[in-house]
Amino acid sequence: xxxxxxxxxxxxxxxxxxxxxxxxxxxxxxxxxxxxxxxxxxxxxxxxxxxxxxxxxxxxxxxxxxxxxxxxxxxxxxxxxxxxxxxxxxxxxxxxxxxxxxxxxxxxxxxxxxxxxxxxxxxxxxxxxxxxxxxxxxxxxxxxxxxxxxxxxxxxxxxxxxxxxxxxxxxxxxxxxxxxxxxxxxxxxxxxxxxxxxxxxx
Numbered sequence: 001x002x003x004x005x006x007x008x009x010x011x012x013x014x015x016x017x018x019x020x021x022x023x024x025x026x027x028x029x030x031x032x033x034x035x036x037x038x039x040x041x042x043x044x045x046x047x048x049x050x051x052x053x054x055x056x057x058x059x060x061x062x063x064x065x066x067x068x069x070x071x072x073x074x075x076x077x078x079x080x081x082x083x084x085x086x087x088x089x090x091x092x093x094x095x096x097x098x099x100x101x102x103x104x105x106x107x108x109x110x111x112x113x114x115x116x117x118x119x120x121x122x123x124x125x126x127x128x129x130x131x132x133x134x135x136x137x138x139x140x141x142x143x144x145x146x147x148x149x150x151x152x153x154x155x156x157x158x159x160x161x162x163x164x165x166x167x168x169x170x171x172x173x174x175x176x177x178x179x180x181x182x183x184x185x186x187x188x189x190x191x192x193x194x195x196x197x198x199x200x201x202x
Contacts, residue, residue, distance in 0.1 A: 003032075003033060003034060003035040004033060004034050004035070004101050004102070005034075005035045005037060005098065005099065005100040005101050005195060006029075006034060006035070006036050006037070006100060006101070006102045006103075006104055006172075007037045007038075007095060007098055007100035007102070007103045007122075008026075008036060008038045008039065008104045008106055009039045009040055009060075009091075009103060009104065009106060009110050009114065009117065009119075010038055010039065010040050010041075010106045010107070010178055011039060011041065011098065011106055011107035011109045011110045012040065012042055012064065013041070013042040013043050013044020013045070013046050013047065013051055014044050014045065014046060015044070015046050016043045016046075018107060018129060019046050019049060019050075022106055023049065023053060024124065025048070026053050027036075027053060029140070030132075031054075035059055036055050037055065037057075037058070037098055037100065038050045038056070038057045038058070039054045039056055039057075039058050039059070039060050039091070039094065039113070040057060040058070040059050041060060041061060041062045041063070041064060041094050042059065042061065043199065044081075047059070048064070050102075053116045055091050055106035058094055058098070059191070060090055060091050060094055060113065061074070061090075062091060062110070062113045063080070063083065063084035063112065063144075064109040064110065064111075065085075065108075065112065065140075066080075066081060066109055067170075068167065070093070073136070077079065078137060078140065080152075081140055082102065084111070084112060085112075085143070088117060090115075091112075091113045091116040091117055091120070092116055092120040095117055095120055095122060096120070100122065100196065101123070102122075102123050102125065103117040103118075103122045103123065103124045104124075104125045104127065105117070105124060105126045105152075107127065107129045107130075107145055108126075108128060108129060108130065109141075109149055111144055111148070112126050112147075114126055114147075114150045114151055114152065115147050116155045117151075117153035118153075118173035119131055119151065120154065121159070124152045124153050124154075124156070125152070125153065125154045125155075125156060126148055126151075126152040126155050126156070127156050127157070127164060128148075128155055128157045128162045128163065128164075128181050129157075129158075129162060130162060131161045131162055131163075131165075132144075132145070132164050132165050133161070133164060141165070145165045145166070148166070149166065149169060150194065153173070154169060154171040154172075154173065155169055155171055155173070156173050156174075156175050157173075157174050157175070158175060159174065160174065162174075164202070180186070181189065
């Protein structure tokens with residue numbers, strides 16, 4: 001039986017909290033049934049980080065569309081966002097080569113990669129990751145929200161805050177953030193040690 005391929009579109013090449021969260025998710029996959037593949041938009045330390053998990057990594061060099069906080073309309077970064085509207089990337093060509101059964105977009109800023117994956121006919125699950133709170137440009141917020149709403153089969157968030165702008169979507173789930181279960185279980189047994197070290201009463 002062929003494995004179920006999941007392409008994870010990650011928003012940058014940096015080793016950040018979202019990358020660590022994604023790594024915990026990948027670690028818990030049954031490799032006899034699932035094959036994870038990570039797509040990044042720029043080279044960086046995150047490539048080696050995921051490759052150590054026995055995961056293929058591809059770089060698609062797509063432009064990001066920042067939304068947290070959305071840059072003010074007069075800020076130079078807002079022009080980079082608008083330039084990203086003209087972005088022509090090789091996401092479709094790459095996905096057609098990989099042939100995943102599912103595409104997981106790991107952040108709102110991978111806006112056009114997620115859009116192009118959906119338009120290419122792939123099932124897209126979009127992790128909303130962060131809210132639009134603090135936005136300085138309603139236009140850029142509207143662009144981001146509209147594209148995500150119209151180019152996803154399902155939306156996921158790890159808290160109610162992340163559902164900002166998508167509360168009425170039927171395909172929305174609030175799930176627990178992925179963690180290293182073995183490490184979490186180990187830490188649970190060390191509560192008294194931590195309380196003693198930091199002088200915290202029960």
